[in-house]
Amino acid sequence: MKKQTLLDFIRPFPAKPKRASSLWSFGSMKTLLSALFLCLVISMTAQEKRYAMYAVGFYNLENLFDTCHDEGKRDYDFLPTGSYKWNGLKYSHKLHNMARVLSEMATDRLPKGCAAIGVSEVENARALTDLCSQPALAERGMRFIHREGVDSRGVDCGLLYNPSLFEADTTRTMLYPYEDADTTFKTRGFLTVFGKIAGDDVCIIVTHLPSRLRPGDAKRVAGAEQITAIMNKIREEEPGMKFIVMGDMNDDPTDRSMTEGLRGKEKIDDVGEGDMFNPWISILKSGTGTLRYDGQWNLFDQILVSPEFLNYNGKRDFTTLKYFKQQIFRRDYLFQTEGKYKGNPKRTHAGGQWLDGFSDHLPTVIYLVKEAQ
Secondary structure (H helix, E strand, O other), X not given: OOOOOHHHHHXXXXXXXXXXXXXXXXXHHHHHHHXXXXXXXXXXXXXXXXXXXXXXXXXXXXXXXXXXXXXXXXXXXXXXXXXXXXXXXXXXXXXHHHHHHHHHOOOOOOOOOOOEEEEEEEOOHHHHHHHXXXXXXXXXXXXXXXXXXXXXXXXXXXXXEOOOOEEEEXXXXXXXXXXXXXXXXXXXXXXXXEEEEOOEEEEEEEEEOOOOOOOOOHHHHHHHHHHHHHHHHHHXXXXXXXXXXXXXXXXXXXXXXXXXXXXXXXXXXXXXXXXXXXXXXXXHHOOOOXXXXXXXXXXXXXXXXXXXXXXXXXXXXXXXXXXXXXXXXXXXXXXXXXXXXXXXXXXXXXXXXXXXXXXXXXXXXXXXXXXXX
């Protein structure tokens, strides 16, 4: 059937109605207006597009340890006999607090929360199993992906995901080791997970780059360069793969590891082949961040996306999954409300005391959008 246009509605009416037919002209005008209105409705309905939004987050859990010793790991502080007197009560509170935050991330816009959340500073699969068993996460059927790393303290990265929103290919999960000439230096690797969001192939890399305890940034720059090499290797085998790199970078988005090692760019139109878009540069410049030290905000918790997620030159093409916006997740309960550290993220411990808090970091979220089918 031929599609009707505005002209199809207009043609039956004479351009110059006779003066003697004034009543007919008035009726014709009403008919014309009705036809135009109907056409407008039809046109708007035909052009109306529906969109689906998805969220991906990251959260440094700040020492999510169980109460048992792992052979070969320096987890002694987090034992019942350790410096933190880490017992079942404290562990259960920590699990509850972490689950509360993770379950609320992105719910400002999406009732189901995040499709996937990268986490760092978690001891092992047992701790992640206990975490996903918390009611706030269990009711969504949250699952996790984890690979045991070589970090001497025993902290790893993991990925929590909602299987109804992120279709994980667990057979392809791998942990690329951090490679360093110094064989005595052992740290977290790069957890690499493949899957689908809204039918689009996505590769998520979760990392926790070396801390600032050592002078200089060479270790973090090297780690960022290794992530870039991993992505380039995958691109050779799977052109067009969409990458999300997230983690506690232990550097700000304006530091060398991020701008050179990961080739992060502040503006979308400056992102070229092999670059990454870093939406957190502008956030840091606005004067806020995800952790606070000596009264100054840093933004170590970052999520970067590859060019395949971007709309260039102001386009709004969401026929495939595209980046939409970013967010530092904030709730009043996440902050210290009094004392020396008022305004800082509320930690589990501070000053040798158990605060029953959350983390010294705030979570971050990015939102992705695709046209609904």
